[in-house]
Amino acid sequence: MNLDNKLENVTIVGAAGKMGSGIAVLIGQEIAKLKIKNPDKTYKLNLIDTNEKALNGLYSYIKSQFVKVAEKSIVGLRFMYKEREDLIENKDIIDAFVEDALGSIRFGSNLEMANNSKLIFEAILENEDIKISLLKKLNQNCSQDAFFFTNTSSIPISFLDEKVGLNGRIIGYHFYNPPVVQKLLEVISGNTTLPEVKDTAKELGERLRKKLLPANDIAGFIGNGYFMRDGLYGIEEVDKLKPSYSTPEAIYMINRITQDFLIRPMGIFQLIDYVGVEVFQWILLVMNKHLKDTTLHNKLIDLMVAKKILGGQNSDGSQKDGFFSYKKNKMIGVYDIEKCEYMPIEEKWKINMDSKLGELPTGFATWKNLLSAEDKDNLLKTYFNNLNSDTTLGAKIAKRYLERSKEIGKELVKSKVALSEEDVNTVLTNGFFWLYGPINNYI
Numbered sequence: 240m241n242l243d244n245k246l247e248n249v250t251i252v253g254a255a256g257k258m259g260s261g262i263a264v265l266i267g268q269e270i271a272k273l274k275i276k277n278p279d280k281t282y283k284l285n286l287i288d289t290n291e292k293a294l295n296g297l298y299s300y301i302k303s304q305f306v307k308v309a310e311k312s313i314v315g316l317r318f319m320y321k322e323r324e325d326l327i328e329n330k331d332i333i334d335a336f337v338e339d340a341l342g343s344i345r346f347g348s349n350l351e352m353a354n355n356s357k358l359i360f361e362a363i364l365e366n367e368d369i370k371i372s373l374l375k376k377l378n379q380n381c382s383q384d385a386f387f388f389t390n391t392s393s394i395p396i397s398f399l400d401e402k403v404g405l406n407g408r409i410i411g412y413h414f415y416n417p418p419v420v421q422k423l424l425e426v427i428s429g430n431t432t433l434p435e436v437k438d439t440a441k442e443l444g445e446r447l448r449k450k451l452l453p454a455n456d457i458a459g460f461i462g463n464g465y466f467m468r469d470g471l472y473g474i475e476e477v478d479k480l481k482p483s484y485s486t487p488e489a490i491y492m493i494n495r496i497t498q499d500f501l502i503r504p505m506g507i508f509q510l511i512d513y514v515g516v517e518v519f520q521w522i523l524l525v526m527n528k529h530l531k532d533t534t535l536h537n538k539l540i541d542l543m544v545a546k547k548i549l550g551g552q553n554s555d556g557s558q559k560d561g562f563f564s565y566k567k568n569k570m571i572g573v574y575d576i577e578k579c580e581y582m583p584i585e586e587k588w589k590i591n592m593d594s595k596l597g598e599l600p601t602g603f604a605t606w607k608n609l610l611s612a613e614d615k616d617n618l619l620k621t622y623f624n625n626l627n628s629d630t631t632l633g634a635k636i637a638k639r640y641l642e643r644s645k646e647i648g649k650e651l652v653k654s655k656v657a658l659s660e661e662d663v664n665t666v667l668t669n670g671f672f673w674l675y676g677p678i679n680n681y682i
């Protein structure tokens with residue numbers, strides 16, 4: 240059965256979530272294109288989620304995304320709809336595409352909707368037991384030639400296969416957030432994954448115009464194998480500052496260093512908030528268990544989760560409070576774990592904290608400005624040279640961070656999670672929007 244046939248009936252479970260909704264838009268577009276080519280065939284895209292309220296919001300989200308897709312690809316669509324003489328204006332083409340795309344979609348919470356699917360995407364929460372139980376239920380009812388693409392961020396694919404009994408019909412298909420925008424797709428084959436599943440995953444990824452990057456089947460893979468350790472190191476640096484600073488002060492300082500001094504898109508604690516403090520904890524749990532590495536654990540994270548300081552996003556995309564509290568996505572407070580409240584980030588306090596870190600090294604430019612700079616590599620080289628010779632507190636900690644980042648990256652290659660140093664850098668530059676990879680000559 241070729242990919243076109245497999246796309247005749249597809250299911251996405253966890254479709255109303257951050258990742259599932261994006262995957263739904265991507266797959267929905269491909270199915271709509273097939274529908275235009277083969278108007279007499281029936282296509283089904285089943286979007287399943289247990290959260291019925293979120294499913295209602297999903298319809299409008301998907302519709303608005305299809306409109307955007309159609310607007311962007313109007314020339315191609317006009318060609319695809321060349322037989323349809325009734326479509327004259329651009330608006331007619333856009334409406335026809337949205338109608339075709341939505342026409343194949345069924346929304347619901349009943350897993351039986353997936354029974355005839357040939358391709359099943361799983362994007363529910365990162366909890367091993369819940370994922371296994373869901374996959375088992377699906378496997379009991381679905382056809383025995385269905386392929387399972389799991390978006391797990393950390394759970395080994397061979398382990399899932401063994402627990403569920405899919406006999407190699409599963410592969411790790413790790414989209415990055417948001418799937419519609421992010422080019423990177425980490426692909427993880429388990430030791431049992433069938434060649435035809437790998438081929439389908441490759442062909443589909445290419446059709447979706449993603450940058451496919453293989454990672455070995457080791458808990459956390461490359462993306463979270465890196466990110467978890469980077470986050471834990473951030474907390475380690477907070478602890479080092481703690482004899483002289485309060486926890487909120489130290490969190491603010493390390494966040495500022497990891498964003499500004501290291502010229503990254505977000506500071507490490509803002510990034511953990513974005514991903515979700517609880518998600519961070521879940522991934523640590525999985526990695527800790529499968530890698531038998533008890534250092535992959537953190538008391539502060541556990542305390543925050545216990546106090547329901549969870550981060551993540553609201554359904555309208557706004558940031559929920561975590562290490563920081565937010566107003567219109569701007570950080571306005573830092574969580575004080577001892578007092579269980581947010582300490583407001585006031586201008587005077589900020590200036591004082593920044594002065595402790597010292598001036599940014601000469602040649603500093605924000606991540607946003609460097610992103611579009613033609614001479615980005617040289618500018619970074621000069622900047623990091625200056626950082627290396629600076630003696631401010633900010634520069635000293637930033638240097639330690641650069642060293643640790645490189646060490647984490649190299650360790651991922653040594654432990655065979657990544658095939659090469661270049662792959663590690665590719666994940667960080669593409670999946671995390673870094674301007675440079677962690678394995679570099681800046682330190």
Ligand SMILES: NC(=O)c1ccc[n+]([C@@H]2O[C@H](COP(=O)([O-])OP(=O)(O)OC[C@H]3O[C@@H](n4cnc5c(N)ncnc54)[C@H](O)[C@@H]3O)[C@@H](O)[C@H]2O)c1
Binds near residue numbers: 259288290362364369
């Ligand atoms: N958020 C990210 O940045 C990111 C990036 C890459 C991979 N991932 C992975 O993608 C997966 C989904 O993450 P997310 O951030 O989209 O989570 P999310 O919480 O936004 O979405 C999960 C969705 O699954 C639904 N769900 C939960 N249990 C279900 C069940 N038994 N049946 C049907 N639906 C169910 C929930 O209602 C929710 O809508 C996880 O495995 C995560 O590790 C997340």
